[in-house]
Amino acid sequence: MTALPTLYSFRRCPYAMRARLALAVSGQACELREVVLKNKPQGLLLASPKGTVPVLVLPSGQVLEQSLEIMRWALAQHDPGGWLTPSQGNLQDMLALIAECDGPFKQALDRCKYPSRYPDADISVERARAVAWLSALEARFSPDQPFLFGTHAALADMAIAPFVRQFAGIDADWWAAQPWPRLQAWLAQWQASDLLASVMHKLPAWVDGTEGVLFPHAVESTDGIPDQGSA
Numbered sequence: 001m002t003a004l005p006t007l008y009s010f011r012r013c014p015y016a017m018r019a020r021l022a023l024a025v026s027g028q029a030c031e032l033r034e035v036v037l038k039n040k041p042q043g044l045l046l047a048s049p050k051g052t053v054p055v056l057v058l059p060s061g062q063v064l065e066q067s068l069e070i071m072r073w074a075l076a077q078h079d080p081g082g083w084l085t086p087s088q089g090n091l092q093d094m095l096a097l098i099a100e101c102d103g104p105f106k107q108a109l110d111r112c113k114y115p116s117r118y119p120d121a122d123i124s125v126e127r128a129r130a131v132a133w134l135s136a137l138e139a140r141f142s143p144d145q146p147f148l149f150g151t152h153a154a155l156a157d158m159a160i161a162p163f164v165r166q167f168a169g170i171d172a173d174w175w176a177a178q179p180w181p182r183l184q185a186w187l188a189q190w191q192a193s194d195l196l197a198s199v200m201h202k203l204p205a206w207v208d209g210t211e212g213v214l215f216p217h218a219v220e221s222t223d224g225i226p227d228q229g230s231a
Helices: 014-026 042-047 067-077 091-113 124-139 155-168 172-177 181-191 194-198
Strands: 006-008 030-034 055-059 213-215
Touching: 006 014, 006 042, 014 067, 014 155, 014 194, 014 213, 042 124, 067 155, 091 124, 091 155, 124 155, 124 181, 155 172, 155 181
Parallel strands: 006 030
Antiparallel strands: 006 055, 030 213
């Protein structure tokens, strides 16, 4: 697998999830090295001293250290689902919404999910911030627009869904009780997709000096979302 890109990843990390989703849908083969973040292998640290995932090392030696950079690189190779070309808006519109997710929403998410790490944070304020942003997502949907930017899943859906998944998982009963039927349906469809299942296989931790696992596995859907009613 020496001629393939090398992906350092961690199964549950939402940033790594979004990178794997794009690599899988593009059909870009790579050597996946599953990382245990509490015991980071030397190979990861040599490739990227920041020591976070995902990291994609290209055969040329170029290192892509940001999840969105990896997504856009993979989709530039092959974009069968039109993730870079939504039916409403454009790439810059999607990147602006993703920036909101990765900035204010992610900050609120972390403080709600890991309150012990942020003892000075007011959890009620942070939840309200998250709720306001999620309510704005709900308002984006309509019967004619089941995805964030139109009629098919695109970059924004795949980059944002892993973080909404994390927030929904904090308290499943609370999530189910919220007045967000279209947002909840959007997340449920994504969670039931063949594409997501294909990038969430449990793998042993990679050890320096060994080969990783060939990725991706077979993908049955180009947009990662089952048709309405098929889930």
